[in-house]
Amino acid sequence: MKKHLLIVLFAAFSACHKPQTTNLAGPWEPDYDVTRSEGAIKEFERKDAEHMPAPGGIVFTGSSSFTKWPNAVNDLAPLPIINRGFGGSTLPEVIHYSDRTITKYKPKTVVIYCENDMFGKKPKSPEQVRDAYVALVKKLREKQPDVQLYGVSLKPSPSRWAKREDVIKANKLIQDYIKKDKNHHYIDVWPVMLKNGRPDGAIFVSDSLHMNEEGYRRWTKVFRPILEKSV
Template sequence: MNKLPQSLRVLLFILLPFCLTAQDRPFEAEIRAFEQADLTSPPPQNAIVFTGSSSIRLWENLSTYFPHKKILQRGFGGSELSQVLLYADRIIVPYHPKQVVVYAGENDIATGKQTGKQTFDRFVALFEHVRQKLPKATFTFISIKPSPSRRQYFPENDVANQLIKQYLGKQKNTQFVDIRPVMLGPNKQPVPALFKPDSLHMLPAGYERWATVLGPYLK
């Protein structure tokens, strides 16, 4: 059987979230909590929305790393790119942000069911959806990080990162932020001291390195 052309694969990724029932929507409770919080405390206008997986969700005191920026933290669960797309119209688009910062893709590959190329296709679906809804917003992607507990997926992570970098390089008002170099030691291996005991989620030391690299990219 011939492979579907990329344009059709992207279209399927875009349409799929809208065909799901409520029972098929993971992390729905977290998304509703965001919406409730917005009613209680209106979010800032013209802000920078950070979204994606647990690397964003667990970034404690995110705003304090960028004290002169208006930050809105909307990371959830252990989300995949397809799930960020699923909820984009609820946790990204309504805020009309000036910039969208995404960290996702690592969990897609770590399921063992998505290759780097397939993860890239998911990324394109998300990007095109956000760009259509927010044509003036800067779109920033943080590269998939080298988590020690997921060494077996490093080759596919590299494929996804390279394809996303190349793709964004051809788009207007986009940024690919490569945080991998500051997370590696002289031996080119992940620095253990940056990670929690699970060798997956980061300690403040890891986020400090992220902030140093990411700061100049924020609007």
């Protein structure tokens, strides 16, 4: 009887202390308000009211790796970059705001970078990240069937290196999807961000997540020749 009770107690303890994960193949629902970045979106709209970008540009959408690239327009000039990344965003948020941050500009090209989905309190599995990426693509194509898309690999960051296997798997799943999709290309930033097989600390700021000027200089070298083919 005592042995049975110990087994039950151990199982209960394990269940209570098991890290929260999500079903590999099941649907995923946000545990946060997808409108939490409304302030940032309204700031984009304020800027648009002052000067609306011309149709046919290249929209950058996604999370803070774009937000913290304030010189993207100058770094990639004369490419018509419209940077609409907003910090901390996830794919469900990008989908929610896509009409106000992407398709309203009638872009010729959209570049997608969003890496936070596997790192919140309720992380997605690599498969669910891929599914969310596909959902974004489908929504964009509903408005612009022929829009040209570029998916950027989730970058190797020192602060998130412990989950690199999940990041690598998510990248592979997204890349496999992109290969089968029309007008869709994959941009791999890993080769320019690694040193001796690990993230190069010299291109990151103190949080070991976001990049410094050297990091964006390397991204510019990767992005420019690829995006020049899209205009």
